[in-house]
Amino acid sequence: xxxxxxxEETLHMVxxxxxxxxxxxxxxxxxxxxxxxxxxxxxxxxxxKDDGATANAYCSGMAIADLGCSSGPNTLVLVSMAIDAVRRxxxxxxxxxxxxxxxxxxxxxxxxxxxxxxxxxxxKTQESSSPPVLASIVPGSFHGRLFNKRSLHLVCSTxxxxxxxxxxxxxxxxxxxxYDRDEVVRRARRxxxxxxxxxxxxxxxxxxxxxxxxEMVPGGRMVFSLLGHRSDDxxxxxxxxxxxxxxxxxEMASKGLIDNEKLDSFYIPIYGPSEKEVREIIEAxxxxxxxxxxxxxxxDGIDAPKTAARALRAVMEAIIAQxxxxxxxxxxxxxxxxxxxxxxxxxxxxxPNKSSAFVAASLTRRT
Amino acid sequence: xxxxxxxEETLHMVxxxxxxxxxxxxxxxxxxxxxxxxxxxxxxxxxxKDDGATANAYCSGMAIADLGCSSGPNTLVLVSMAIDAVRRxxxxxxxxxxxxxxxxxxxxxxxxxxxxxxxxxxxKTQESSSPPVLASIVPGSFHGRLFNKRSLHLVCSTxxxxxxxxxxxxxxxxxxxxYDRDEVVRRARRxxxxxxxxxxxxxxxxxxxxxxxxEMVPGGRMVFSLLGHRSDDxxxxxxxxxxxxxxxxxEMASKGLIDNEKLDSFYIPIYGPSEKEVREIIEAxxxxxxxxxxxxxxxDGIDAPKTAARALRAVMEAIIAQxxxxxxxxxxxxxxxxxxxxxxxxxxxxxPNKSSAFVAASLTRRT
Numbered sequence: 001x002x003x004x005x006x007x008e009e010t011l012h013m014v015x016x017x018x019x020x021x022x023x024x025x026x027x028x029x030x031x032x033x034x035x036x037x038x039x040x041x042x043x044x045x046x047x048x049k050d051d052g053a054t055a056n057a058y059c060s061g062m063a064i065a066d067l068g069c070s071s072g073p074n075t076l077v078l079v080s081m082a083i084d085a086v087r088r089x090x091x092x093x094x095x096x097x098x099x100x101x102x103x104x105x106x107x108x109x110x111x112x113x114x115x116x117x118x119x120x121x122x123x124k125t126q127e128s129s130s131p132p133v134l135a136s137i138v139p140g141s142f143h144g145r146l147f148n149k150r151s152l153h154l155v156c157s158t159x160x161x162x163x164x165x166x167x168x169x170x171x172x173x174x175x176x177x178x179y180d181r182d183e184v185v186r187r188a189r190r191x192x193x194x195x196x197x198x199x200x201x202x203x204x205x206x207x208x209x210x211x212x213x214x215e216m217v218p219g220g221r222m223v224f225s226l227l228g229h230r231s232d233d234x235x236x237x238x239x240x241x242x243x244x245x246x247x248x249x250x251e252m253a254s255k256g257l258i259d260n261e262k263l264d265s266f267y268i269p270i271y272g273p274s275e276k277e278v279r280e281i282i283e284a285x286x287x288x289x290x291x292x293x294x295x296x297x298x299x300d301g302i303d304a305p306k307t308a309a310r311a312l313r314a315v316m317e318a319i320i321a322q323x324x325x326x327x328x329x330x331x332x333x334x335x336x337x338x339x340x341x342x343x344x345x346x347x348x349x350x351x352p353n354k355s356s357a358f359v360a361a362s363l364t365r366r367t
Numbered sequence: 368x369x370x371x372x373x374x375e376e377t378l379h380m381v382x383x384x385x386x387x388x389x390x391x392x393x394x395x396x397x398x399x400x401x402x403x404x405x406x407x408x409x410x411x412x413x414x415x416k417d418d419g420a421t422a423n424a425y426c427s428g429m430a431i432a433d434l435g436c437s438s439g440p441n442t443l444v445l446v447s448m449a450i451d452a453v454r455r456x457x458x459x460x461x462x463x464x465x466x467x468x469x470x471x472x473x474x475x476x477x478x479x480x481x482x483x484x485x486x487x488x489x490x491k492t493q494e495s496s497s498p499p500v501l502a503s504i505v506p507g508s509f510h511g512r513l514f515n516k517r518s519l520h521l522v523c524s525t526x527x528x529x530x531x532x533x534x535x536x537x538x539x540x541x542x543x544x545x546y547d548r549d550e551v552v553r554r555a556r557r558x559x560x561x562x563x564x565x566x567x568x569x570x571x572x573x574x575x576x577x578x579x580x581x582e583m584v585p586g587g588r589m590v591f592s593l594l595g596h597r598s599d600d601x602x603x604x605x606x607x608x609x610x611x612x613x614x615x616x617x618e619m620a621s622k623g624l625i626d627n628e629k630l631d632s633f634y635i636p637i638y639g640p641s642e643k644e645v646r647e648i649i650e651a652x653x654x655x656x657x658x659x660x661x662x663x664x665x666x667d668g669i670d671a672p673k674t675a676a677r678a679l680r681a682v683m684e685a686i687i688a689q690x691x692x693x694x695x696x697x698x699x700x701x702x703x704x705x706x707x708x709x710x711x712x713x714x715x716x717x718x719p720n721k722s723s724a725f726v727a728a729s730l731t732r733r734t
Contacts, residue, residue: 061515101515108487116506120475132512137504139483145499148428148468
């Protein structure tokens with residue numbers, strides 16, 4: 001099973017910068033980051049203008065974190081957007097910018113050597129600006145504590161908070177597979193599966209908010225987007241990407257590329273909540289007020305089946321490899337089948353384009 | 368030449384955990400860390416008892432940094448000593464320990480993947496203790512700023528601050544080699560070379576103190592040791608290890624294993640100051656008061672010529688490789704020659720045992 005422990009130790013995007021790497025197959029995530037730009041700029045402006053208390057508020061510098069930074073070209077996009085915004089707003093306000101400290105977080109199995117190389121290059125570009133940009137790597141799960149109490153001013157995250165801490169326990173305990181081979185059984189159980197996933201997301205996201213609230217200063221800002229869907233979509237939208245991925249895996253199993261039996265215990269720990277669910281969890285948890293929410297419906301760069309297939313592989317390969325231990329050839333076949341499925345059914349509910357809505361939010365830590 | 372830029376980008380101990388790795392050839396450094404234990408424990412006790420202001424002083428947690436943590440089994444020794452001391456003293460004082468945040472620093476070219484693996488294992492051992500231990504990796508040079516202003520409570524470092532930011536400019540500019548092939552010329556110029564190195568160390572160590580003072584809270588503590596010598600030793604002791612290493616390189620060059628011409632522009636950026644020099648620089652810089660200084664004269668684990676030779680290779684290989692680009696065979700020959708030299712002249716001034724005094728100090732950031 002995909003337990004919490006296993007997820008934390010093995011989940012990572014494909015490392016390095018080779019053909020199948022996340023670094024070269026993450027244009028979707030890049031697009032998402034750009035969509036967050038206005039929210040980040042607004043959050044920075046509000047942090048700097050807040051109460052005119054800037055000089056005191058940032059006497060030890062302003063700390064900006066990216067949770068789930070991954071590796072490759074996207075790693076520094078959110079934090080560098082924030083830094084650019086700080087410099088620009090301070091220049092407009094004719095005030096000295098605070099010292100800036102960027103914290104890049106991901107799981108310990110992330111390719112941090114590549115992150116550190118990108119970071120060294122970025123820091124060099126900032127050398128001519130004063131005060132300095134300082135940087136740290138924070139390896140660990142955002143389902144646990146990462147930072148000291150009241151140490152963060154701005155927390156950013158794209159395409160990460162939909163990763164659950166573990167497979168839903170109800171399903172594992174009762175031996176209910178995510179994706180039953182029998183389509184009738186699968187359809188009959190779908191609502192049970194969705195509810196179990198929704199419960200897990202509720203628990204996990206509540207905890208993420210609770211932990212971040214401890215780590216952020218009162219008045220601090222959090223801007224994020226996660227895989228989700230519009231509130232008027234069907235509940236099935238929450239697991240569309242998983243159903244699509246499992247359909248590919250069943251095709252692979254039918255060709256003998258992976259073990260058929262292992263499919264019954266394979267749960268991808270992702271849930272894509274509706275905008276309404278996200279809002280309700282934030283309100284119920286209570287540490288944050290909502291400044292803005294949005295749903296980003298279309299994703300540039302994922303139109304071509306080949307691009308979409310490679311993006312899916314870059315994200316899912318580690319978790320598939322950990323469960324099935326497929327050969328490299330099998331994963332290449334994963335790519336071909338994915339591409340074929342997308343080409344065959346571009347308007348089908350299975351298509352990842354249909355589940356590509358992302359829920360974005362901009363929050364303020366209540367004082 | 369070994370410019371500041373090159374040092375920063377290429378200096379690192381031999382990565383991984385193979386036969387020649389720093390991880391498996393750093394017993395000297397481990398011994399040095401153990402020698403710092405009483406100073407770290409005293410610093411922690413004093414931080415916790417200070418003014419009874421603990422609850423406020425550490426409301427955002429206590430931050431502990433190791434500068435030059437390297438990789439391998441030594442990486443976590445200093446910070447875990449500090450954490451153990453915090454838990455023990457808080458238990459004695461019957462007070463809740465503060466949240467602890469450990470920061471592991473080294474140059475970006477360090478093997479941080481291995482550091483993060485060690486860290487993940489260590490953090491697991493701390494899970495049962497409350498409050499949590501949080502951790503971050505801070506890639507960068509301690510000759511520059513690393514942390515936000517007033518963010519550190521305890522700074523530790525072993526066997527790192529003797530690394531200079533660059534080769535002494537006077538020597539490079541005037542084309543004075545560190546180690547002239549002609550022994551008469553070499554002896555005649557020795558005092559010029561030593562003075563140039565001493566000036567560079569003075570500049571660099573003054574800057575290290577100045578930068579750390581910015582990053583530490585008033586009353587914060589710094590405990591470190593660095594390669595040095597007793598104040599009553601000859602000034603030549605400051606460069607004994609470099610002369611020894613250069614003698615080996617000249618032997619290699621005479622055998623055609625490395626380029627003879629390149630020796631003239633090879634400067635190892637290390638200087639081993641006297642206890643008196645260290646004290647005078649600290650007093651002149653003025654940010655810190657000295658609580659205690661000590662000289663550790665003997666080093667366990669370096670007695671066997673083979674061990675000593677491997678330790679020297681693990682530390683020097685990167686900087687030799689960057690300058691001479693030797694083959695793997697040539698570096699194996701480096702090992703053999705080193706071992707032979709140590710066996711031949713155990714009482715000779717060249718022997719690294721003679722230059723193995725380390726200067727230790729425990730300082731308090733003035734309020």
